[in-house]
Amino acid sequence: MNIKQLAAEKAVDWVEDGMTIGLGTGSTAVYAIRKIGELVQQGMRIQAVATSVESEKLARELSIPILPFAEVGMIDLTIDGADEVDPDLNLIKGGGGALLREKIVATRSRQLMIVAGENKVVKRLGEFPLPVEVVTFAHEWTIEKLASLGCTPVLRKKEDGDVFVTDNGNYTVDCHFKEILNPARMHRQLNDIAGVVDNGLFVGLASAAVVAYNSGTIEVRRAGQ
Numbered sequence: 001m002n003i004k005q006l007a008a009e010k011a012v013d014w015v016e017d018g019m020t021i022g023l024g025t026g027s028t029a030v031y032a033i034r035k036i037g038e039l040v041q042q043g044m045r046i047q048a049v050a051t052s053v054e055s056e057k058l059a060r061e062l063s064i065p066i067l068p069f070a071e072v073g074m075i076d077l078t079i080d081g082a083d084e085v086d087p088d089l090n091l092i093k094g095g096g097g098a099l100l101r102e103k104i105v106a107t108r109s110r111q112l113m114i115v116a117g118e119n120k121v122v123k124r125l126g127e128f129p130l131p132v133e134v135v136t137f138a139h140e141w142t143i144e145k146l147a148s149l150g151c152t153p154v155l156r157k158k159e160d161g162d163v164f165v166t167d168n169g170n171y172t173v174d175c176h177f178k179e180i181l182n183p184a185r186m187h188r189q190l191n192d193i194a195g196v197v198d199n200g201l202f203v204g205l206a207s208a209a210v211v212a213y214n215s216g217t218i219e220v221r222r223a224g225q
């Protein structure tokens with residue numbers, strides 16, 4: 001079993017009968033969705049919301065009931081991946097292009113549990129290029145503003161060379177900072193730019209991280225510990 005699967009399946013231990021679950025996006029979160037699908041097959045009563053079109057499609061294939069947003073009060077538990085996790089459980093997310101929906105779901109969740117291999121754990125955020133979702137209108141100007149914050153911004157493209165468009169019809173700009181000294185301040189500065197919809201810094205949102213190591217051990221880190 002690879003470390004993504006190890007972490008993701010461990011996190012599903014926290015899923016209980018009757019819960020509303022937030023389904024994350026990405027290659028690690030997929031393992032959690034598949035495991036949750038098995039629980040549903042076994043008769044556990046779970047309802048879910050998804051953080052991307054892709055995750056919703058997989059959930060439906062696995063017969064996981066997807067709730068309309070209007071019918072959801074609080075989400076009990078969201079299980080999602082991350083691109084970087086720092087010692088305070090601040091995160092960079094959005095490598096898979098779903099940061100906005102992931103953040104909306106995270107902020108509606110009693111618990112956000114991050115699942116990650118040890119390679120995602122860092123001392124300081126920023127080595128991974130920070131994804132920023134921007135509206136398409138005058139995105140060239142928004143990119144100039146992003147550069148003024150000290151990063152090298154790169155408009156995300158697909159392998160075929162076309163610009164990557166998010167599930168929300170926006171663009172993603174990957175901002176190469178190398179290091180982000182103050183994630184909370186950077187989060188505010190980025191979202192203050194007109195044209196920015198949101199950015200991939202998740203500050204103070206994660207309640208726990210399940211980290212799997214190549215040795216096969218699993219560590220559960222809790223926020224504030």
Ligand SMILES: O=C(CO)[C@H](O)[C@H](O)COP(=O)(O)O
Nearest residue numbers: 026027028081094095096098
């Ligand atoms: O934030 C995300 C998608 O927007 C993903 O959770 C993040 O990119 C990690 O992906 P993976 O598990 O494939 O490494």
